[in-house]
Amino acid sequence: MEYALALVVLAVVVGAVLSLPLRRRGEEELREETMLAELSAAKEAKYREIRDAELDHQMGKLSDADWRSVDRDLRSEAIEILRQLDRVEGHVPEGGMDR
Amino acid sequence: MDPSRKRKLRLVVALTAAVLLATALIYTSFSASTEASKPSQLKPGRSYDLTGKVVPGSIRHAGDDLRFRVRDRDGTASVPVTYTGVVPDPFRDGREVIVSGELEHGTFVAERDSLVTKCPSKFTKDEQTS
Amino acid sequence: MAGVGSACLAIALLTALYAAAASVFGARAGRREWVTSGRRAIYCVATLCIVAFGLLEAAFLRSDFSYALVAEGSSTDTPTFYKVTALWATQDGSLLLWATLLSLFASTVLFLTRRSLRDIAPYATAVLGCVAAFFLLLMVGWENPFDTLATPPLEGAGLNPLLRHPAMMIHPPMLYTGYVGFSIPFAFAIGALVAGRTGADWIRATRRFALIAWTFLGTGIMLGALWSYTELGWGGYWAWDPVENASLMPWLVGTAFLHSIMVQEKRGMLKIWNVSLICATFTLALLGTFLVRSGILSSIHAFGASTIGVQFLIFIGLVIALSAGLIIARLPQLRSEAKLDSLLSREAFFLLNNLVLVGLCLVIMWGTFFPLISEAITGTQASVGPPWFNRLVTPLALVLVLLTGIGPVLAWRRFTPAALWRVLWPPVSAAALALVLLLAFTNAADSPASLAMFCLVAFVLVVVGMELARGTKARRTMTGESWPRSLARLTGRNRRRYGGYLAHAGIAVLFLGVAASSAFLEQRDVRLKPGDTFEVDGYRVTYREATAKLGGDSAGTGAPISFGAVLDVRKHGKHFVMRPSRNYYSSGDASLGTISRFFEGEATSEVDVRWGLKRDLWLAVRPDIGSLEKPIQEADRKFADSPGDVQALIVAALAERYRRDPPPAAFRAIASPLVMWIWIGGAIVVLGALVAAWPSPEARLRRVRSLYSARLGRELSRA
Numbered sequence: 001m002e003y004a005l006a007l008v009v010l011a012v013v014v015g016a017v018l019s020l021p022l023r024r025r026g027e028e029e030l031r032e033e034t035m036l037a038e039l040s041a042a043k044e045a046k047y048r049e050i051r052d053a054e055l056d057h058q059m060g061k062l063s064d065a066d067w068r069s070v071d072r073d074l075r076s077e078a079i080e081i082l083r084q085l086d087r088v089e090g091h092v093p094e095g096g097m098d099r
Numbered sequence: 100m101d102p103s104r105k106r107k108l109r110l111v112v113a114l115t116a117a118v119l120l121a122t123a124l125i126y127t128s129f130s131a132s133t134e135a136s137k138p139s140q141l142k143p144g145r146s147y148d149l150t151g152k153v154v155p156g157s158i159r160h161a162g163d164d165l166r167f168r169v170r171d172r173d174g175t176a177s178v179p180v181t182y183t184g185v186v187p188d189p190f191r192d193g194r195e196v197i198v199s200g201e202l203e204h205g206t207f208v209a210e211r212d213s214l215v216t217k218c219p220s221k222f223t224k225d226e227q228t229s
Numbered sequence: 230m231a232g233v234g235s236a237c238l239a240i241a242l243l244t245a246l247y248a249a250a251a252s253v254f255g256a257r258a259g260r261r262e263w264v265t266s267g268r269r270a271i272y273c274v275a276t277l278c279i280v281a282f283g284l285l286e287a288a289f290l291r292s293d294f295s296y297a298l299v300a301e302g303s304s305t306d307t308p309t310f311y312k313v314t315a316l317w318a319t320q321d322g323s324l325l326l327w328a329t330l331l332s333l334f335a336s337t338v339l340f341l342t343r344r345s346l347r348d349i350a351p352y353a354t355a356v357l358g359c360v361a362a363f364f365l366l367l368m369v370g371w372e373n374p375f376d377t378l379a380t381p382p383l384e385g386a387g388l389n390p391l392l393r394h395p396a397m398m399i400h401p402p403m404l405y406t407g408y409v410g411f412s413i414p415f416a417f418a419i420g421a422l423v424a425g426r427t428g429a430d431w432i433r434a435t436r437r438f439a440l441i442a443w444t445f446l447g448t449g450i451m452l453g454a455l456w457s458y459t460e461l462g463w464g465g466y467w468a469w470d471p472v473e474n475a476s477l478m479p480w481l482v483g484t485a486f487l488h489s490i491m492v493q494e495k496r497g498m499l500k501i502w503n504v505s506l507i508c509a510t511f512t513l514a515l516l517g518t519f520l521v522r523s524g525i526l527s528s529i530h531a532f533g534a535s536t537i538g539v540q541f542l543i544f545i546g547l548v549i550a551l552s553a554g555l556i557i558a559r560l561p562q563l564r565s566e567a568k569l570d571s572l573l574s575r576e577a578f579f580l581l582n583n584l585v586l587v588g589l590c591l592v593i594m595w596g597t598f599f600p601l602i603s604e605a606i607t608g609t610q611a612s613v614g615p616p617w618f619n620r621l622v623t624p625l626a627l628v629l630v631l632l633t634g635i636g637p638v639l640a641w642r643r644f645t646p647a648a649l650w651r652v653l654w655p656p657v658s659a660a661a662l663a664l665v666l667l668l669a670f671t672n673a674a675d676s677p678a679s680l681a682m683f684c685l686v687a688f689v690l691v692v693v694g695m696e697l698a699r700g701t702k703a704r705r706t707m708t709g710e711s712w713p714r715s716l717a718r719l720t721g722r723n724r725r726r727y728g729g730y731l732a733h734a735g736i737a738v739l740f741l742g743v744a745a746s747s748a749f750l751e752q753r754d755v756r757l758k759p760g761d762t763f764e765v766d767g768y769r770v771t772y773r774e775a776t777a778k779l780g781g782d783s784a785g786t787g788a789p790i791s792f793g794a795v796l797d798v799r800k801h802g803k804h805f806v807m808r809p810s811r812n813y814y815s816s817g818d819a820s821l822g823t824i825s826r827f828f829e830g831e832a833t834s835e836v837d838v839r840w841g842l843k844r845d846l847w848l849a850v851r852p853d854i855g856s857l858e859k860p861i862q863e864a865d866r867k868f869a870d871s872p873g874d875v876q877a878l879i880v881a882a883l884a885e886r887y888r889r890d891p892p893p894a895a896f897r898a899i900a901s902p903l904v905m906w907i908w909i910g911g912a913i914v915v916l917g918a919l920v921a922a923w924p925s926p927e928a929r930l931r932r933v934r935s936l937y938s939a940r941l942g943r944e945l946s947r948a
Contacts, residue, residue: 002232010240014273018247021265037344038430045433049495055723058703059696060652061575061640113584120588124595127621132603132611148612160855163756163895184754185463185897186851189391189831199614212463 039085046078133199138169139176143202149180149209155192169196169207179205184212231296234284234375241277241328242365244270249358256351256424264351268339271354274361275332282316282329285374289316295381298322298374304387314398315388317405321374326402327518328364330409334438335361338413342434349431352420360412363544367537390814390831396456403449404476408514410442411483415511418504422555427500427562432490437922439490439507443483444918450476451911462834462849464752464899466907469618474597475520478590479513485586486510492579495641497566501556502583504563508552513590515545520597571643578639582632585625592621619747623678627685630740633733634689637696656691663687676748682740689737693730700727720920728921732914739910742903750901756893766900768846771797775852775891776810777884779877789815790827790880791835792852792887794894798839809837809850809896822865827880828854840905847899856892857883 053074057067136147154168154177163183170177172195180198190196196216200209248270255263285298289312294300302319303312316322335357342350368374392398414435421431453473454466467473486506492499519541556563569576595602596613603611638652663684667673673680697716700723704715720727751766762771776793793810816830839846864879871879 002230003236004232006233006236007239010236010277011243014240014244014270014277017273018244018251018266018270021262021269038346041345041433042430045429045494052723052726055700055703055726056641058707059699060648061638061644062642063640066642116584120591124592124621128595128599128613128617129603129611131617131620132599132613135600135610135612160853187461187463191829191832 035088036085039081039088043078043081043085046074046081050074050078135197137171137174137176138178138207139171139174141178141202141207146199146201146210148197148199149178149207150195150197151177153190153192153194153196158192169198178202178207180207180209182209182214184214187214187216189216190214230284230288231375231377234281235369235373237277237281237284238325238365238368238373238375241274241281241332242362242369244277245274245332245358245362245365247358248274249355249362252351252354252358256348264354267351267354267358268343271332271339271358271361272336274358274365275329275336278325278329278332281375282325285322285325286313286316289313292385293381294383294385295377297376297378300378300382300385302386302388304385307385307388308393310395311388311393311398317401318388318392318398319374321368321372321376323401323405324364324368324372325374327405327409328361328368330402330405331357331361331364331412334409334413335416338417338435338438346417346420346430346434348424348426349417349420349434352423353416353431354420356416356419357412360416367540371537371540387814390812390833391460393833394456394460396452397460400449400452400456403445403452404517405449407442407444407446407449407476408479408518410438410445411479411507411510411514413438413442414486414507418507419552419555422504422559425559425562427504427559429490429494429497432494432503436487436490439483439487440918440922443480443487444915444922446476446480446483447911447918448915450480451908455908458847458904459836459838460833462836462897464836464847464849464897464901466904469593469596469615471597472521474593475513475517478593478597479510479517481586481590481593482506482510482513485583488579488586489583492576496576498569498576499580500563500565501560504552504556506583506587508548508556512545512548512552515541515548519545573646573649574643575636575639575641578632578636582629582636585629585632589622589625589629592625593618596621626740627678627681630682630685630689630737633736634685634692637730637733638692652695653692655695656688659691660684660688672749676744679744679748682744686737686741686744690734693734693737696730697727724923725921728917728919728923731917731920733917735910735913735915735917737910738906738913742906742908742910745903746901746907750899752897752899754895754897756895758893759891763896763898765846765898766844767800768898768900769799770807770848770896770898771799772894772896773797773806775888775894776808777888778810779881779884789813790884792850792854792884793835794850794852794896796848796896798846805839807837807839807846807848809848810835811850811852813854822862823869823871823876824861824864824879824883827876828857828861842903842905844900844902845904847897847901849897851895851897852887853892853894854887857887860886 050071053062053067053070056062057064057071062070133146133148135150138149138151141147141149149169151169151171154170157166157168159166165182165186166179167182168177168179180200182198182200194216196214198207198209198215199213200207202208248267250267251263251270252267255261255265255267285296288296288299289303290309292299292303292305292312298316298319298321302322303315307315317326335354339350339354339357346353414431417431417435421427450473453476457468458464458466486503489499489503489506493503519538569580571577596618600610600612603609634656635653638649640648661684663686664680667680667683673683697720700719701712701716704710704719705712708715708718710718753763753765755761755763757763757772759772759774762769764770773795776791776795778791778793780789790813791810792813793808796807796809798805798807811832811834813828813832814830815827821829834849834851836847836849838848860883864883868875868879
């Protein structure tokens with residue numbers, strides 16, 4: 001008895017929670033935020049790679065020539081990410097990320 | 100050396116290493132292993148890991164020696180065991196044990212410190228059934 | 230409330246299945262609202278699991294013996310701390326712990342990635358939902374922790390005394406957190422494969438989870454070793470027991486994974502290898518859980534007849550088949566973006582370290598499953614013992630520690646032997662110096678493997694120290710900061726790198742302890758009467774007197790009877806007292822005799838250890854209660870139907886008799902050098918892992934000022 005009652009109550013509650021996003025279809029604006037977040041993450045990673053390569057170079061783990069080519073590639077990739085970021089940001093209100 | 104040949108060479112080296120490791124594993128494990136045996140299967144003249152249950156009421160202390168009988172997990176055949184060394188905490192009547200040694204004149208003479216008792220009760224299912 | 234708990238689990242099972250279905254449908258049909266709903270379903274599973282866990286925990290706390298699980302694993306006289314932890318000492322309870330931890334981890338990672346990884350996250354949600362559903366299905370179908378008893382007993386069976394040890398109670402949740410944690414990178418790897426996004430995104434998103442899982446698993450393994458050392462009464466910390474091995478295997482492969490993902494992030498290589506490694510790690514984690522449950526291998530921890538072994542095997546089989554199939558189907562996308570330029574490169578050595586780690590895992594796996602293998606081949610069960618493991622693992626461990634030292638100094642892509650020598654000559658000379666000193670002043674040469682290990686440890690420690698010094702120096706010349714400030718800034722801004730180096734140093738220290746204590750310990754087994762003296766490793770140990778305590782031993786395990794010994798230890802004019810003892814727990818079996826049953830239950834050694842940085846002195850006592858046998862049997866006859874308080878008096882009298890006229894007791898004394906450094910090394914590894922996993926300053930800054938940092942970044946890249 002207790003089991004059946006709990007089963008019904010829990011099923012109703014969970015069902016309500018899960019159907020909420022299905023009824024509210026305001027997902028579109030999220031797409032840009034998602035892209036923004038993804039690009040920012042990619043940017044962070046790129047920056048870290050640039051710094052890491054720099055440190056490797058300072059510590060003698062990358063030869064001068066290697067480092068220059070690696071650094072050039074990384075930086076051009078970073079610039080590409082920043083360009084995309086700017087494009088997306090054009091559609092998002094200031095500070096939209098931080099909510 | 101051209102790149103494809105180099106790759107092939109690396110592959111061969113890696114495979115050789117893998118085969119060597121595998122051979123070492125198989126060879127050493129089969130030569131170093133000891134056979135597990137029930138009391139009813141023991142034969143004299145070679146060493147075994149004896150597995151079975153401690154016959155209730157058979158545990159005796161004699162000086163530094165511990166004497167007890169081990170019987171088949173699912174049978175009645177049993178063998179006397181003499182053992183020296185550390186006795187694991189869970190050792191007692193009816194417990195499943197593993198002990199290494201050799202059969203000498205009808206008695207299983209165990210190697211020092213080789214007694215292992217299965218810890219039966221972290222999940223107590225088996226205690227209830229036994 | 231048991232009904233509510235069962236209902237929670239049933240609904241959680243349905244919700245987990247819904248999560249999988251909804252997120253896959255959402256991703257396929259491009260309907261984001263279904264993906265959101267699926268993600269929320271995982272949050273719901275977590276909530277339901279927590280409610281169920283809370284209900285069960287409450288039942289344990291109020292000792293409600295109408296719950297079968299509580300009656301089996303707890304009792305009113307179990308100390309509160311052990312009542313709380315008795316939940317996961319039972320099979321059903323540990324399944325619930327697994328499911329709860331899994332749903333919590335899954336919710337956390339899905340919440341953190343809710344706005345990123347659009348393509349991968351839905352499939353990862355589905356994988357996590359399926360894994361959760363499997364564990365919930367086990368509980369709903371076969372092992373319901375909320376099973377009730379029609380006639381509740383008045384008293385529970387109590388928690389196994391062997392498990393009444395703080396380390397043992399934290400050890401299982403640590404291991405489980407590790408096992409469960411690896412399901413996160415696994416789920417995202419599978420998600421990346423399904424979505425065809427095989428770049429380093431999934432690694433970036435879940436690397437931290439893999440590291441945290443690795444840390445917990447490692448801590449769990451260390452705690453298990455500590456428990457073995459201080460509670461099991463044999464004095465060792467590692468016995469190559471199947472259950473120990475089962476936890477070590479995923480840790481080793483996980484270690485390989487943490488290293489090789491760096492190659493994918495840096496060079497876009499080893500993609501197939503990385504997804505294979507994480508699939509293997511997760512499979513081994515499941516296998517670890519399964520081995521503990523199934524009892525197919527005999528072990529001191531074997532848990533006897535289990536009802537869920539087959540289900541586990543089927544699930545493991547499915548995981549292996551599906552991941553292998555998926556990897557093969559995606560082979561074209563998993564092509565390397567770069568080639569291995571030279572065998573003399575950091576990449577190549579990463580690969581080598583991976584091979585050694587995986588090789589170690591294979592060796593251990595072979596040994597662990599050898600009884601099954603030999604039964605399949607020769608028809609008889611045979612097993613390999615610790616000597617076999619030691620013989621094969623030792624050389625691999627030596628190579629591993631060597632690589633631990635070489636790895637950090639290597640250059641990416643390629644380096645020349647001359648350049649390598651320039652950075653390696655100081656650590657090599659340190660190792661050589663260590664060799665000379667050890668040969669001249671110690672007997673380390675008695676064990677060549679240990680001697681080699683000592684030299685390698687010196688090598689690694691010098692490498693790590695030099696790396697720090699060189700980094701600091703480089704930063705100082707750039708910024709002109711003071712030494713300590715440079716050092717702090719350097720490590721603070723490159724946490725992952727220097728955290729990793731710290732972990733390397735910790736591993737070296739750990740192996741220092743292992744090498745010293747395994748080869749140079751001194752052990753004595755003696756029988757002593759009060760007043761007798763023996764010597765071990767320069768310690769003069771005298772058995773002063775016997776002790777007998779009723780109710781409440783010093784360790785707080787709630788043991789009713791505790792017989793022990795007081796020993797005086799002298800060395801070089803120093804003097805201290807040690808008090809090992811042995812606890813006796815009464816048996817619930819009334820047929821044993823009214824008084825006998827107090828002595829016939831479980832018994833555990835309460836070891837006394839004199840901890841020291843140079844060496845531990847470890848003492849265990851085994852009182853001979855055989856001399857009490859006759860009076861006990863007499864008491865059984867005389868007081869067969871006596872009430873409880875009379876029984877207590879009798880037991881007290883027997884204990885007093887033992888204390889006043891103790892028979893010779895058996896002692897085991899072990900003096901093992903540098904054992905302490907195993908635990909210290911382990912702690913350093915954990916510290917290093919925490920440093921590496923801590924969010925980097927720029928990531929935290931991003932949350933506050935993301936837009937400005939983008940602008941800042943533009944400046945950086947223009948310069």
